[in-house]
Amino acid sequence: MIYIIMGVSGSGKSTLGIFLSKKLNWPFHEGDSFHSKENIEKMARGEPLTDQDRFPWLLKVHEVIQREKCSGCDALVACSALKRQYRQILLHGSRALSASSPGSQLDISSSSPDVFFIYLHGDYDFIYQRLATRQGHYMRADLLRSQFDALEPPLNEENVLTLDIRKGVSEMAAEVEKHIMSVKPSTEKL
Structure with missing residues (x-):
């Protein structure tokens, strides 16, 4: 099972991913490291990234997801995955880019049964304050908009x-663990 932790910059993807990785003993892959x-x-x-800037990066993250899926391991991946098309690329790789081409007849499913997205939801002002005080990251607060x-x-x-990112990391992790228990077959429970 793969969990992709998504949301805008500053929503806490890495923080939750690292916390869950330690708690679940699952590998964690930081999507930013593939830029x-x-x-x-x-x-x-x-300068904000364009789709053309993001596509090669998303394809690299897709490769990580595929490698983990093929190995049969559970894993966590942090990736902003802001648009539906980006999430499709994470799931289906270059096939998602072909499917979005004009006149394409390629049909890809919208989800994968063993891949879940964790959407870290929060409001602009709350996240902006986080970004404004964050040290040592290349993503500037003025790019949040x-x-x-x-x-x-x-x-x-x-x-x-x-x-909801206003909750603490422990509380969010408990919700993820509850979700894992609800979707994993009983023989694979934590």
Whole structure:
């Protein structure tokens, strides 16, 4: 089972991912570490990424997800996954890009039964305050508006668990554990 922790920058993806990784003993993959040097430099200059900037990055994260799925391991991945198309790329790789081309007949399902999204939901002002005080990260607080503008909150059909980021990390982790228990076959329970 793979859980993709998604949301805008500053929503707490890495914090929750690291916490869950320790608690569940699952590997955690930080999606930001797969950004190109050019993407990081662009964000550090305060320039929002375009879809064309993001597609190669999303395909790299897709490869990580596929590798974990093929190994049969449970894993956690942090990735903003702001748009539905981005989430489709995470699930289906380049097939999702082909499916979105004009005139494409390729049909891809909207979800994968063994991949779930954890959507960290919070309001702009709350997250902006977090970003404004965050040290040592290339994502600047003034880029947050562009992330909210791009955000397409996931639909239930996308296998999503929505968490309110005003809750503490322990409380959110407990909700994730409850979700895992509800979806894992009884022979695989924690």
